[in-house]
Amino acid sequence: MVLAACGQGKYADGEGLPGHFAPAIIRALNGFTGSYAAFHRALVNEMPSYQTPDFYVLGPANAAFQSQKPFTI
Numbered sequence: 428m429v430l431a432a433c434g435q436g437k438y439a440d441g442e443g444l445p446g447h448f449a450p451a452i453i454r455a456l457n458g459f460t461g462s463y464a465a466f467h468r469a470l471v472n473e474m475p476s477y478q479t480p481d482f483y484v485l486g487p488a489n490a491a492f493q494s495q496k497p498f499t500i
Contacts, residue, residue, distance in 0.1 A: 428463060428493065431481040440478050449460075456497070466497045482495055 432439035432448035439446055451473035467482035
């Protein structure tokens with residue numbers, strides 16, 4: 428799976444380091460319990476309207492992995 432700060436061919440924006448993406452991930456993860464797809468939707472809501480995070484799956488789908496809480500082992 429790919430979770431990126433912005434779509435292909437776009438540029439990620441930020442107000443210095445670490446930009447918008449890392450703080451948005453932290454805010455979106457706070458209390459989050461859904462899947463990766465649901466996390467992407469929550470992450471989009473945390474980002475400025477002019478920067479949309481990208482999310483897609485490469486290779487064979489793995490429903491069990493994709494449905495678990497993001498960034499868990």
